[in-house]
Amino acid sequence: MAGFFDIKARKDAAAAASSSKAPTTKQETPRTQPWVEKYRPKTLSDVTAQDHTITVLQRTLQASNLPHMLYYGPPGTGKTSTILALAKQLYGPDLMRTRVLELNASDERGISIVREKVKDFARSQLSNPPAGPAGVEYRKKYPVPPFKIIILDEADSMTQDAQSALRRTMETYSKITRFCLVCNYVTRIIDPLASRCSKFRFKALDSVNAAKRLEEIAGNEGVMMEKGVTDALVRVSEGDLRKAITFLQSAARLVGATQAASGKVKEGDAMDVDGESGATVTVAIIEEISGVIPDDTISRLQSAMQPGKKTSRYSSVANVVTDMVADGWSAAQVVSQLYEKVLYDETIPDLQKAKITMIFSEVDKRLVDGADEHLAILDLSLRVADVFAEE
Amino acid sequence: MALLVDKHRPRSLDTLSYHPALSARLRALAQSSDFPHLLIYGPSGAGKKTRTTALLKELYGPGVEKIKIDARTFQTTSNRKLDFTIVASVYHLEITPSDVGHTHDRVVIQHLLKEIAQTQQLDALARHRFKVVVVNEADHLSRDAQAALRRTMEKYSPNLRLILLANTTSNIIAPIRSRTLLIRVPAPSVEEIAQVLTSICARESWTPIPALHARIAVDSGRNLRRALLMYEAVRAQHEVVTADTPIAPPDWEALVGVVAREIVAERSAACILRVRAKLYDLLVHCIPPTVVLKTLTWALVGLLEEGGDDGVKGEVVRWSAFYEHRIRLGSKHIFHLEAFVAKFMRIQESYLMGMDLDF
Ligand SMILES: Nc1ncnc2c1ncn2[C@@H]1O[C@H](COP(=O)(O)OP(=O)(O)OP(=O)(O)O)[C@@H](O)[C@H]1O
Numbered sequence: 001m002a003g004f005f006d007i008k009a010r011k012d013a014a015a016a017a018s019s020s021k022a023p024t025t026k027q028e029t030p031r032t033q034p035w036v037e038k039y040r041p042k043t044l045s046d047v048t049a050q051d052h053t054i055t056v057l058q059r060t061l062q063a064s065n066l067p068h069m070l071y072y073g074p075p076g077t078g079k080t081s082t083i084l085a086l087a088k089q090l091y092g093p094d095l096m097r098t099r100v101l102e103l104n105a106s107d108e109r110g111i112s113i114v115r116e117k118v119k120d121f122a123r124s125q126l127s128n129p130p131a132g133p134a135g136v137e138y139r140k141k142y143p144v145p146p147f148k149i150i151i152l153d154e155a156d157s158m159t160q161d162a163q164s165a166l167r168r169t170m171e172t173y174s175k176i177t178r179f180c181l182v183c184n185y186v187t188r189i190i191d192p193l194a195s196r197c198s199k200f201r202f203k204a205l206d207s208v209n210a211a212k213r214l215e216e217i218a219g220n221e222g223v224m225m226e227k228g229v230t231d232a233l234v235r236v237s238e239g240d241l242r243k244a245i246t247f248l249q250s251a252a253r254l255v256g257a258t259q260a261a262s263g264k265v266k267e268g269d270a271m272d273v274d275g276e277s278g279a280t281v282t283v284a285i286i287e288e289i290s291g292v293i294p295d296d297t298i299s300r301l302q303s304a305m306q307p308g309k310k311t312s313r314y315s316s317v318a319n320v321v322t323d324m325v326a327d328g329w330s331a332a333q334v335v336s337q338l339y340e341k342v343l344y345d346e347t348i349p350d351l352q353k354a355k356i357t358m359i360f361s362e363v364d365k366r367l368v369d370g371a372d373e374h375l376a377i378l379d380l381s382l383r384v385a386d387v388f389a390e391e
Numbered sequence: 392m393a394l395l396v397d398k399h400r401p402r403s404l405d406t407l408s409y410h411p412a413l414s415a416r417l418r419a420l421a422q423s424s425d426f427p428h429l430l431i432y433g434p435s436g437a438g439k440k441t442r443t444t445a446l447l448k449e450l451y452g453p454g455v456e457k458i459k460i461d462a463r464t465f466q467t468t469s470n471r472k473l474d475f476t477i478v479a480s481v482y483h484l485e486i487t488p489s490d491v492g493h494t495h496d497r498v499v500i501q502h503l504l505k506e507i508a509q510t511q512q513l514d515a516l517a518r519h520r521f522k523v524v525v526v527n528e529a530d531h532l533s534r535d536a537q538a539a540l541r542r543t544m545e546k547y548s549p550n551l552r553l554i555l556l557a558n559t560t561s562n563i564i565a566p567i568r569s570r571t572l573l574i575r576v577p578a579p580s581v582e583e584i585a586q587v588l589t590s591i592c593a594r595e596s597w598t599p600i601p602a603l604h605a606r607i608a609v610d611s612g613r614n615l616r617r618a619l620l621m622y623e624a625v626r627a628q629h630e631v632v633t634a635d636t637p638i639a640p641p642d643w644e645a646l647v648g649v650v651a652r653e654i655v656a657e658r659s660a661a662c663i664l665r666v667r668a669k670l671y672d673l674l675v676h677c678i679p680p681t682v683v684l685k686t687l688t689w690a691l692v693g694l695l696e697e698g699g700d701d702g703v704k705g706e707v708v709r710w711s712a713f714y715e716h717r718i719r720l721g722s723k724h725i726f727h728l729e730a731f732v733a734k735f736m737r738i739q740e741s742y743l744m745g746m747d748l749d750f
């Protein structure tokens with residue numbers, strides 16, 4: 001059997017595949033595409049919820065100029081989609097490859113490499129639509145402004161040095177190139193770079209807009225949703241539309257499969273089981289796959305932490321924590337859900353809350369440093385319990 | 392002779408012995424053609440790997456079991472050569488980027504994944520067009536290596552699906568969590584572990600001893616791998632096995648127990664010195680410092696049980712967590728273990744003197 005990295009075998013296989021007339025090198029059909037990709041916005045107007053940004057960018061389609069840009073915001077809010085859609089609308093499909101350079105964190109981005117790549121790209125001849133009527137038609141559809149775009153996606157993972165080196169590069173080629181930096185944390189972009197760009201903030205999606213988009217997709221895919229499902233999706237994904245769409249698709253597959261299976265069993269039944277589209281996604285399924293810790297698990301920890309019981313507080317807290325760790329709940333999730341609970345608990349006096357916040361801050365830092373989760377959670381719970389016990 | 396752990400490892404989703412709902416969920420995902428990227432997480436010994444292997448078989452059929460091992464070399468930008476091992480079938484491959492360490496795992500991810508993503512599935516009749524890359528110890532990936540996955544996961548999704556395996560999601564950056572479906576694998580319950588032991592008896596033609604199984608299940612701390620190793624040891628060490636056969640802890644754990652008893656009994660510089668040799672011994676034998684510290688902490692808290700003061704135990708946990716964090720940040724593990732020992736003595740001393748804990 002041919003191995004994965006056997007180049008010759010791979011070539012042979014590719015040759016065999018392309019020579020045989022059967023369409024073995026099948027294109028990915030929409031059916032097999034993850035919905036996040038299938039429903040990636042193709043034009044600026046497809047982008048949901050980032051109204052201000054989109055209005056401004058729409059205007060640049062008419063004008064023949066574009067500033068350097070910096071997009072920032074949490075994951076799954078449309079940053080990459082927006083710049084790709086903008087580029088496509090500016091240049092059209094034929095010129096995308098020659099006019100747009102995308103460098104992201106999966107590319108080597110050391111100082112010299114970025115400089116080289118940018119230089120080569122910037123210096124290459126400016127491609128244009130073909131002369132003649134076809135070109136005129138093309139220009140009617142796409143403005144094709146006289147500069148190229150360099151997208152530095154996931155720019156917050158570039159080193160400070162590499163960013164500094166970019167300043168010069170940006171200036172050197174500013175006549176013929178525009179940069180678009182994309183990142184999650186604007187603070188990780190050095191000031192001299194950030195100040196050269198127009199900044200666009202991408203907000204976590206608000207529930208109305210996110211729900212609208214999710215309903216569109218569900219409608220398109222023939223997924224039936226119980227009332228409240230979109231709300232649940234938006235809630236558990238915290239405004240990250242990518243996450244919400246993945247949850248929706250997975251939930252649809254899960255109910256689809258179970259439905260299909262039970263459909264087989266009761267074949268004779270009068271119940272109308274119409275393949276996958278007959279199944280309904282429920283709020284319970286969404287909550288289950290979202291990885292959110294159920295309320296009663298968190299409550300169990302909370303009540304073990306309460307003062308004034310006969311039994312040893314240490315052992316009751318330690319037992320609950322041991323169970324939670326064995327059940328695989330991640331510490332980060334425990335910390336954030338417990339924090340919510342404590343913070344919104346009106347019965348806890350402010351002074352205590354202040355003390356508790358400090359404990360959370362310390363433990364969060366430790367977890368980010370990779371500290372052991374079991375010890376961290378136990379320590380957190382015991383110390384918060386101590387604060388509760390203070391009078 | 393194969394170990395019990397390997398010999399009776401279930402190979403398909405149908406034969407997995409616990410979490411039936413989870414198995415059903417994985418089957419549903421595998422049968423749909425638009426399988427998502429997965430992040431499978433849960434405590435060690437919960438059976439993540441076994442489940443993943445079964446999932447691959449559900450995805451591609453028995454062909455995934457024909458694996459071979461590839462040795463690859465990568466070059467860093469500073470021209471260092473990195474040797475890296477890949478386990479692969481025609482349909483999937485499995486990598487452990489943390490093998491090459493935090494400074495270089497990014498290089499492996501950047502080169503390898505793109506290369507895979509750009510090649511087609513070899514077997515034209517494969518059930519899925521995409522290949523699966525299983526990434527072990529994903530929570531040990533550096534941030535840069537994780538960032539390197541981001542666009543690759545999106546751009547090459549027609550050719551590539553990732554299954555990330557991790558003990559926790561805490562160290563996985565938000566953009567990666569956003570791109571994966573999270574699947575939690577809880578450790579089996581004590582009862583489930585006992586059942587697995589019983590079912591193994593049937594296959595090995597041993598007489599089942601429910602009381603012993605239950606004890607092992609509890610002692611294992613809901614870690615199935617550990618339970619199986621313990622059971623194997625008990626069966627190997629004793630001619631006749633009964634409900635009361637003692638379950639000897641592994642040597643290193645016994646040694647940690649000795650350390651705990653010594654420092655509870657004597658609080659002195661001389662004792663610290665004696666204990667240092669033992670702690671060193673543990674580290675030399677490749678017991679991870681965090682494991683030493685945790686095991687020691689639980690042993691100490693257990694010994695304090697009779698005295699039963701909650702405050703002291705909380706204090707011990709607090710400093711254990713403190714020094715464990717130090718271990719992560721520092722480089723000389725023995726320093727922090729020793730500092731914890733000294734701190735423990737101090738805590739106990741002040742407690743016995745009835746002093747306020749005031750450090
Ligand atoms: N504003 C939006 N409108 C419509 N779809 C969106 C939007 N934001 C995200 N999506 C959906 O989520 C997917 C991912 O979005 P995108 O790649 O643009 O996120 P991003 O902001 O670049 O995230 P990251 O910071 O993780 O790279 C898209 O393919 C699309 O399906």
Ligand SMILES: [Mg+2]
Nearest residue numbers: 079080081153
């Ligand atoms: Mg992006």
